Amino acid sequence: MMRAPKKLEPELPSIRVDVTEAGTRTLKAWLPCAIDQNLVFSIESLESYFFARWESVLYDALLLAAAVEFCDKTQRRPALGWGREIELRVPMHEPDRWNQKEVTDALHHALNFLTGDRWQVSFYARRKPLNQPRQGMFTIPANVSAVIPFSDGLDSRAVAGLMARELGDKLIRIRLGSKQFNEDTLRQPFTAVPYKVLHGDRQFVESSARSRGFKFALISGIAAYFANADQVIVPESGQGALGPSLVPVGQAYLDYRSHPLFTNRMERFLGALLRHRVSFKFPQLWQTKGETLSRFARECEDGSSWMDTWSCWQQSRQVSVENKKRQCGICAACMLRRLSLHAAGLAEPKTTYVWEDLGAPTFEAGAAAAFDRKKITRAMREYAIAGTLHLDHLAGLLHSSTNATMLNLSALQLSQSCGLPSAEARDRLNRLLVQHETEWKGFMHSLGPSSFLANWASHAP
Helix, strand or coil: CCCCCCEEECCCCCCEEEECCCCCCCCCCCCCEEECEEEEHHHHHHHHHHCCCCHHHHHHHHHHHHHHHHHHCCCCCCCCCCCCCCEEEEEEEHHHHHHHHHHHHHHHHHHHHHHHCCEEEEEECCCCCCCCCCCCCCCCCCCCCCCEEEEEHHHHHHHHHHHHHHHHHEEEEEEECCCCCCCCHHHCCCCCCEEEECCCCCCCCCCCCCCHHHHHHHHHHHHHHHHHHHHHECCHHHHHHHHHHHCCCCCCCCCCCHHHHHHHHHHHHHHHHHHHCCCCCCEEEEEEHHHHHHHHHHCCCCCHHHHCCCCCCCCCCCCCCCCCEEECCCCHHHHHHHHHHHCCCCCCCCCHHHHHHCCCCCHHEECCCCCCHHCCCHHHHHHHHHHHHHHHHHHHHHHHHHHHHHHHHHHHHHHHHHHHHHHHHHHHHHHHHHHHHHHHHHHHHHHCCCHHHHHCCCCCC
């Protein structure tokens, strides 16, 4: 009896990228990625990192992060499915160190888990050592115990403020993603991501950006190493850290960018590479963003500075009203911001957002009267629907029996990654979801039954 032929798995989209120094040739059939052309480092920002001493392995780590981002943006994900095969070669000052099995294994485990792709990264010797950046004259307290990524976001501002009350000078802020620099910040260490990734002749075609989690975790770990700290404080609250993996989008691989399961893998990689123990801590993991913001506003001297924060993902040209940039108010990040402010009992001017009125009966009617209606695109509407449904589905997780197995597995994984008994992890997860549901229903009730959001949501009151 003849057996049916075994089904072959569909071939994944693939890319082979060769990172090269100036004046060197790219391997045949590999895509070139040139240092100083595609991966461009800022001397000033490098000096803000290498303020105390030069260690080539840390520059090489930054180069790796930049190269990973280049690969991630260059190869489009498949229309059906998610994963890709990515092969990457990077020149290093100490290739033997990087090619150690414990280092490469930990690196591949972290990248594969984070992005849902199959990575194969190898390292070879540089031809010419990098000229060492000048070492800046920065002052860091001798007893630093933690660093925290600090941007213009609500969680970042609130958690940095709360942790500063607890740790004082033992906490150092790392500037990631902020565009608000001045002379004072430039005289401090860790002022910015020290490189840019440019596409060159080949346009970037992939925007899912899962590798951003690797970049920010790696840079935070390097800063902790330089400051001789043993902790990285992750500022995300529960909805931001756990929500993306609990409520996936369509066919997308689960999003673990700010999840303890991913940071556990980064701890292993950093430990293998640097021989320095760095732990990623989530002080607000089991609280909602609204609860975190409420504490910050009540307890911290700078508690009103939340008004200066920025959450929106949209670019200026898409969200300007009368030539002034606003936050859109309807992307997933803006929706969580508005929900959290309502939950915390805080308010901001309606002119903060393009979509001033979420209680309007139609999507178009909610936008500011002066906003150019030609900019209200199908993509914007889809962003708004996706952001609403993500928060709405998260609010309904505990009420669906089909989610019970997934929630049990998530609780088990969190118990292992956070060092908690499984029952306690499930109780904490349940409390977080109940609190989110309460906040979501209160927010939707405040908008009224005729709101365009109420027409999209299943769990509105």
